[in-house]
Amino acid sequence: MKIDPNSSADLSVQIASAIKDAIIAGDLIVDERLPSETELTEQFEVSRSTVREALKRLAAQSLIRTQRGATGGAFVNRLSYEDAYAQQITTATLLLSMNAVSFDTACEARYALERACAPLAATRRDADHLATMRAEVFRQNQPGLSDEAFCASDVAFHRALVDSAANPVLSYQLAGAVEAMQPLMNMITFTERDRARIVELHTMIVDALDQGDAEAVTTGLTELEEETRKLSQNAFEKRAAQQR
Amino acid sequence: MKIDPNSSADLSVQIASAIKDAIIAGDLIVDERLPSETELTEQFEVSRSTVREALKRLAAQSLIRTQRGATGGAFVNRLSYEDAYAQQITTATLLLSMNAVSFDTACEARYALERACAPLAATRRDADHLATMRAEVFRQNQPGLSDEAFCASDVAFHRALVDSAANPVLSYQLAGAVEAMQPLMNMITFTERDRARIVELHTMIVDALDQGDAEAVTTGLTELEEETRKLSQNAFEKRAAQQR
DNA sequence: CATTTCCAATTGTCTGACAATTAAAATCTC
DNA sequence: GAGATTTTAATTGTCAGACAATTGGAAATG
Numbered sequence: 001m002k003i004d005p006n007s008s009a010d011l012s013v014q015i016a017s018a019i020k021d022a023i024i025a026g027d028l029i030v031d032e033r034l035p036s037e038t039e040l041t042e043q044f045e046v047s048r049s050t051v052r053e054a055l056k057r058l059a060a061q062s063l064i065r066t067q068r069g070a071t072g073g074a075f076v077n078r079l080s081y082e083d084a085y086a087q088q089i090t091t092a093t094l095l096l097s098m099n100a101v102s103f104d105t106a107c108e109a110r111y112a113l114e115r116a117c118a119p120l121a122a123t124r125r126d127a128d129h130l131a132t133m134r135a136e137v138f139r140q141n142q143p144g145l146s147d148e149a150f151c152a153s154d155v156a157f158h159r160a161l162v163d164s165a166a167n168p169v170l171s172y173q174l175a176g177a178v179e180a181m182q183p184l185m186n187m188i189t190f191t192e193r194d195r196a197r198i199v200e201l202h203t204m205i206v207d208a209l210d211q212g213d214a215e216a217v218t219t220g221l222t223e224l225e226e227e228t229r230k231l232s233q234n235a236f237e238k239r240a241a242q243q244r
Numbered sequence: 245m246k247i248d249p250n251s252s253a254d255l256s257v258q259i260a261s262a263i264k265d266a267i268i269a270g271d272l273i274v275d276e277r278l279p280s281e282t283e284l285t286e287q288f289e290v291s292r293s294t295v296r297e298a299l300k301r302l303a304a305q306s307l308i309r310t311q312r313g314a315t316g317g318a319f320v321n322r323l324s325y326e327d328a329y330a331q332q333i334t335t336a337t338l339l340l341s342m343n344a345v346s347f348d349t350a351c352e353a354r355y356a357l358e359r360a361c362a363p364l365a366a367t368r369r370d371a372d373h374l375a376t377m378r379a380e381v382f383r384q385n386q387p388g389l390s391d392e393a394f395c396a397s398d399v400a401f402h403r404a405l406v407d408s409a410a411n412p413v414l415s416y417q418l419a420g421a422v423e424a425m426q427p428l429m430n431m432i433t434f435t436e437r438d439r440a441r442i443v444e445l446h447t448m449i450v451d452a453l454d455q456g457d458a459e460a461v462t463t464g465l466t467e468l469e470e471e472t473r474k475l476s477q478n479a480f481e482k483r484a485a486q487q488r
Numbered sequence: 489c490a491t492t493t494c495c496a497a498t499t500g501t502c503t504g505a506c507a508a509t510t511a512a513a514a515t516c517t518c
Numbered sequence: 519g520a521g522a523t524t525t526t527a528a529t530t531g532t533c534a535g536a537c538a539a540t541t542g543g544a545a546a547t548g
Contacts, residue, residue: 010500012300023338030342036529047502049293052530056256056297057304061334068530069510079338087335090305092413094267094323098274101413108364109413116360120352169336169345169353173417254531280498291533296499312499313541 003044011046015054023063023076034064034074062087081168085175092176096184103184103232110177111225113170114158115218120165122214129164133157133206140199150195151185157202164209188235197227247288255290259298267307267320278308278318306331325412329419336420340428347428347476354421355469357414358402359462364409366458373408377401377450384443394439395429401446408453432479441471 003014022028035043040051055074058064062083064074077083095101121129136157140150155178162174190198201224208216247258266272279287284295299318302308306327308318321327339345365373380401384394399422406418434442445468452460 012500016304020334024334024341026341038529049296049503050501052293053297053300053500055530056300060260060301060304063338066530067510068508070526070528071511072509072529074530078342079335079344081344084335084339087305087331090264090268091323091328091331094307095328095413097268097270098322100323100325105411105413109411109417112360112364112409112411112414113357113417116356120356165356167349167353167356169339169349169421170356173353173357173420176417177413256531282498293534294532297531299499310499311541312497312539314495314497315542316498316540318499 003046005045011044011050012053012057015040015044015046015051016057019054019058020061020063028076030076030078032076034076036073081172085172088172088176089179092180093183096180103181103236104229106177106181107225107228107232110174110181111221111228113174113177114162115221117162117165117167117170117174118217118221119214120167120170121161121209122212122217124166125164125209125212129160130206130210132160133164133202133209136160137199137202137206140195140202147188147190148186150190151182151188154185154198155182161205161209184232184235187239188231190231194227194231198224201227247290249289255288255294256297256301259284259288259290259295260301263298263302264305264307272320274320274322276320278320280317325416329416332416332420333423336424337427340424347425347480348473350421350425351469351472351476354418354425355465355472357418357421358406359465361406361409361411361414361418362461362465363458364411364414365405365453366456366461368410369408369453369456373404374450374454376404377408377446377453380404381443381446381450384439384446391432391434392430394434395426395432398429398442399426405449405453428476428479431483432475434475438471438475442468445471 003011003018005011007014019028019034028034034040034055037048037051037055040055041048044051055064055066058074059066062077062079065077066072066074092106096103096106136153139145139153140157145153158178159171159175162171165171201220205217205220205224208214208220247255247262249255251258263272263278272278278284278299281292281295281299285292288295299308299310302318303310306321306323309321310316310318336350340347340350380397383389383397384401389397402422403415403419406415409415445464449461449464449468452458452464
């Protein structure tokens with residue numbers, strides 16, 4: 001691991017990059033302890049502050065974790081799903097909030113992903129997933145439920161649907177899309193009629209899943225996508241009208 | 245933006261988090277300049293090193309960029325697709341290389357995603373995408389092509405397929421899965437017969453796309469998935485045998 | 489007006505110090 | 519000797535102050 005002091009790049013960037021490469025190449029394995037900051041200072045021939053800034057960069061990407069104390073230090077992190085989730089969600093949220101991606105695009109991707117899960121879910125769904133989904137549908141049917149609670153239950157329903165495909169990669173990719181859409185979804189007011197329609201579709205989807213009918217699940221999701229777009233469009237128009 | 249000096253969390257983490265929240269909430273807009281390090285030092289009542297470590301954390305996530313000089317400083321970054329791609333790829337590669345995700349799982353997710361793109365691509369594909377795909381198929385048919393070059397062309401083909409769905413969210417999610425699989429794919433030796441079969445399926449897919457036949461695209465992708473799994477399984481077994 | 493020089497602001501790096509944390513080693517108590 | 523307590527050493531976290539490098543704008547110059 002070497003760095004070039006004459007390069008235009010900042011030293012802390014170079015050091016972070018060198019360590020990152022070592023991790024990806026497998027030279028540093030999970031839970032292995034990196035040299036202490038003092039040792040890295042000597043190895044790279046830079047000051048401790050520079051080493052620290054490099055380590056903070058890696059920590060921000062969950063590549064390492066640090067621990068104080070006698071047996072402390074920086075350790076190579078096993079990238080957990082939680083971390084991957086969190087990163088995915090942050091990135092997706094930013095893309096959406098900075099208008100690099102429109103709501104419609106995110107919505108389209110989300111439902112395309114969910115439809116992609118349908119065939120897998122139809123084969124692999126187990127009683128737990130179905131029970132969760134039915135419980136959420138039941139909750140959505142309760143009168144007097146707030147819009148936020150309805151939304152949260154909707155998310156839980158879809159999460160269970162995707163989880164039933166039993167593919168963690170799909171689960172975590174979808175988490176990004178769903179979470180990023182959440183702030184905008186929360187602005188929507190669901191009328192009695194909207195809710196009835198959504199509950200109807202949810203019921204249809206969970207029934208189809210129960211019977212292992214992937215095609216019916218796909219159909220239900222497509223109709224749900226239409227419904228979601230219609231609702232969000234209304235919400236946007238209403239907000240635009242208010243801001244005038 | 246306030247922090248709690250008595251919290252157990254590191255100050256630099258708290259500060260980074262506070263600034264990040266401000267960015268996501270829209271209190272700091274794209275290209276806006278953050279206060280200088282000296283000003284942040286006063287605002288948060290911490291030392292400059294602590295502020296700097298916080299800023300490095302944010303820079304590592306591409307949330308800000310820094311510039312030296314008189315009019316320099318830290319600026320809120322417009323999260324670009326390139327950045328999002330890069331992050332997605334790093335995360336996906338790590339998940340796979342640390343065995344948090346199996347090759348089969350990644351492969352399954354990848355083809356599920358591609359099939360999710362099929363209906364969109366069948367509607368939206370334009371001449372450019374089709375031309376790219378046909379050019380790659382042509383290249384794959386050339387005798388004497390190295391395995392690496394064949395692999396690279398395969399990636400280009402699939403990228404064009406997904407791009408033709410014209411949904412950037414799907415494009416960037418797929419990039420992660422494909423890139424992460426790349427190192428393992430490169431270990432595969434493609435026999436004449438394997439290549440012929442793959443080219444056949446690719447041709448079928450691009451023809452179906454040309455005709456707007458989403459169902460045929462989906463079928464082709466499913467067969468391609470089987471083929472990929474078979475090949476990778478062989479490669480793994482061969483490697484396992486060698487290591488004995 | 490164009491060019492060059494200078495200046496001030498800002499980030500990047502360095503040095504040295506002390507605080508906080510933590511596990512292990514040493515000590516004490518019974 | 520066993521268990522509780524204290525000490526110690528290693529390590530990261532934070533602070534303070536300094537100087538270097540960079541860079542755009544202001545001032546001086548022709």
